[in-house]
Amino acid sequence: MPLSAVIITYNEARNIGRCLDSLAGVADEIVVVDSFSTDETEQICRDRGVRFVQHAFEGHIEQKNWALEQAAHTQVLSLDADEALSEPLRRSILAALERWPADGFTMNRLTNYCGRWIRHSGWYPDRKLRLFDRRKGRWGGTNPHDKVLIEADAAVRHLEGDLLHYSYYSVEEHVERARYYADIAARAMYRAGKRAGMASLFLRPLAKFIRNYLLKRGFLDGRAGLTICRIAALETFWKYRNLRRLRLG
Numbered sequence: 513m514p515l516s517a518v519i520i521t522y523n524e525a526r527n528i529g530r531c532l533d534s535l536a537g538v539a540d541e542i543v544v545v546d547s548f549s550t551d552e553t554e555q556i557c558r559d560r561g562v563r564f565v566q567h568a569f570e571g572h573i574e575q576k577n578w579a580l581e582q583a584a585h586t587q588v589l590s591l592d593a594d595e596a597l598s599e600p601l602r603r604s605i606l607a608a609l610e611r612w613p614a615d616g617f618t619m620n621r622l623t624n625y626c627g628r629w630i631r632h633s634g635w636y637p638d639r640k641l642r643l644f645d646r647r648k649g650r651w652g653g654t655n656p657h658d659k660v661l662i663e664a665d666a667a668v669r670h671l672e673g674d675l676l677h678y679s680y681y682s683v684e685e686h687v688e689r690a691r692y693y694a695d696i697a698a699r700a701m702y703r704a705g706k707r708a709g710m711a712s713l714f715l716r717p718l719a720k721f722i723r724n725y726l727l728k729r730g731f732l733d734g735r736a737g738l739t740i741c742r743i744a745a746l747e748t749f750w751k752y753r754n755l756r757r758l759r760l761g
Contacts (some may be wrong), residue, residue, distance in 0.1 A: 513609045514540040516583035517591060520575045521545070524593035525552040527678060532560045534596035534676075538605055539589060545579040553593075573658045576651040587612065588646045590660070594678045595621070601673025605643060608671060615666035616644035622674040625736050626682060633730035633737045634723065634744070640675060641668065654704075656696045683739055690747040698754035707759060708752040716752060721745040 517539035521528055528544070535542055542562040546553060547569035557564045565582055569575055580588060589605065597605070601619055608617055620637035623630050630636060641649070641660040649662035662668060680686040701708075721741050724730045730737035 513587045513612045514585045515587050515589060515605075515609055516541045516543060516585040517589045518543045518545065518576075518579040518583055519591050519593055520547070520572075520579055521549060521553050521557075521593045522547045522569065523549045523551045523553060525549075525556060526681075527594040528553055529556050529560070530596050530678070531591060531593055532557065532562060534602070535589075535591075538597065538602055541584050543579060543582050545575060545582060547575065571655045573651045573653065573655055576658060580646050580650070583646060586645055586647060587643070589643045590651075591642065591675075592677075596676045596678070598622075598674045598676050601671060601675060604671040604673045608643065608669075613667075614669040615648045616641050616660070616662045616668045617671050618668060619643070619671045619673065619675050621677050623677040623679050625679055625686075625740060628733075628736050630733050630736060630740065632728055632732045633725070633740045634728040635740065638677075639670070642675065643671070654697065654700045656693050683743075686739075686743055687746075690743050691750060694747045694750035695754055697751045698758060701751075701755050702758040706755065708755045712752040713749060713756070717745040717749040720748045 515538065517535050519531060521544055532542060544557045544562050544564050546564060546566050548566055554564060567575065567578055576590060580590070587609065618639050618641045621640050623635050623638065641662060644660060644662060648666045649660045651658050652661040653659040680689070724744055725737065725741040730741040733740065
């Protein structure tokens with residue numbers, strides 16, 4: 513089966529080369545949809561001979577679905593620029609393409625945080641559906657936490673190997689991104705008519721921390737795990753605080 517890999521980018525010069533290199537020998541076509549980067553993203557992509565298209569960013573879900581439409585092949589692998597295929601996952605994808613025994617395939621995502629691989633804290637196995645027949649699936653969910661939604665009657669199988677996710681290079685970057693995601697999520701919830709009581713500002717962040725640090729064993733990730741779980745709780749607080757502010761005007 514021929515495969516199209518689709519990736520959306522914006523100022524991803526530090527990541528996109530690694531992502532593209534991991535796709536060599538796996539994808540028959542690589543399409544990068546860029547929202548007008550100002551760094552070296554475009555040059556890195558063109559040096560590797562991929563199809564580079566620019567399109568205004570209207571939201572994570574909207575951009576990823578627009579990227580799907582640019583693919584030449586029915587079978588697609590949708591990645592983020594800060595992700596890359598591990599060697600075991602490459603082999604699993606190639607084996608799936610030989611037979612194509614399902615409509616979609618999930619894979620575990622392993623995240624690198626400030627140089628350390630995180631195997632707990634609610635971050636692993638972090639199963640993602642990224643390889644699929646684009647006639648059967650589309651991106652959905654709530655921005656910025658998008659996910660592939662596949663038809664109810666579609667067959668889905670799991671692939672061996674990890675999708676490597678190079679998330680944050682510093683704690684400061686993580687905090688900044690958490691604030692950004694919290695704002696996007698609050699606006700999406702506001703448009704959906706959701707509300708947040710005062711209890712949400714305290715109970716939901718606490719529940720998030722307990723879930724990730726204790727139930728999901730974030731303490732086994734050491735100091736990095738504590739930091740990740742604390743920022744996750746803060747992001748939850750910021751999300752509901754921002755939603756309340758939008759509701760109160």
